[in-house]
Amino acid sequence: MEASWFDTWHQQPGLMHFTGERAGDRIDLRGTYLGEWGWTVSLDLAGEAVAMTMCNVVPESALADVPPEMPPMSAGPYDVMVARWAQLSTS
DSSP: OEEEEOOTTTSTTSOEEEEEEEETTEEEEEEEETTTEEEEEEEEOOTTEEEEEEEEEEOGGGGGGSOTTSOOOOSEEEEEEEEEEEOOOOO
16 A cells, blocks of 8 residues: 655655555555654544544664753654544534
8 A cells, every 4th residue: 555645844845655554444654754764644444433643753863863951762653643533413
């Protein structure tokens, strides 16, 4: 499975390419930028709502560049956006 994402802040000037797979009602996508940095996007299509979780993935190599005055940071994914959309009842 393939997808593209356009983020006017992070991925300028073009589309970010993702690859992934679908298993039942779940789609998991992965893409990279700036070499080792990445994004994961998961869509849960089960039930009456659609849920999407986007994670930024910090590479191990980036930890050496963290200024000493910054709070501790670890490599790997962290949630950036978690959303759930449901159809509202009109009755």
